[in-house]
Amino acid sequence: MTSTGDQTIEEDYQTLSNQQRLKAAMHYTTLKICQATEKKYDLHVTPQAVAAIAETLWRQAESFAVDLESFARHARRSVISPDDIKLLLRRNPQLLKHIQDVHAEQTSGREETKRGRKPKKATTDKSEVKTSDGD
Numbered sequence: 001m002t003s004t005g006d007q008t009i010e011e012d013y014q015t016l017s018n019q020q021r022l023k024a025a026m027h028y029t030t031l032k033i034c035q036a037t038e039k040k041y042d043l044h045v046t047p048q049a050v051a052a053i054a055e056t057l058w059r060q061a062e063s064f065a066v067d068l069e070s071f072a073r074h075a076r077r078s079v080i081s082p083d084d085i086k087l088l089l090r091r092n093p094q095l096l097k098h099i100q101d102v103h104a105e106q107t108s109g110r111e112e113t114k115r116g117r118k119p120k121k122a123t124t125d126k127s128e129v130k131t132s133d134g135d
């Protein structure tokens with residue numbers, strides 16, 4: 001059985017918009033990462049620093065989303081493809097390399113499962129994401 005305080009928190013959570021929920025989840029995750037870092041390196045991260053990091057991450061994610069949608073729209077597609085993500089990350093070589101490796105691993109696994117089947121005439125990449133405007 002939950003206490004009255006837990007019910008209030010749950011009711012408050014249900015009234016938040018999806019964007020507010022995502023932002024709250026990002027802040028919570030940032031807090032947990034900062035707490036783990038504090039323990040690992042024996043340092044203190046202030047609540048203001050956690051909030052600043054979370055807000056910076058949120059703004060960066062918003063910027064990424066806009067850029068990815070623009071790349072897809074420019075290519076006259078309504079979905080975001082792995083190539084759009086690679087284009088976005090072109091200025092971060094380490095992250096780009098990691099994403100390329102992950103994508104190669106995922107696509108090689110799919111190719112292995114497709115062996116023995118008839119090739120399809122038109123295939124789509126399952127790792128694509130629809131853009132918000134639904135072009």
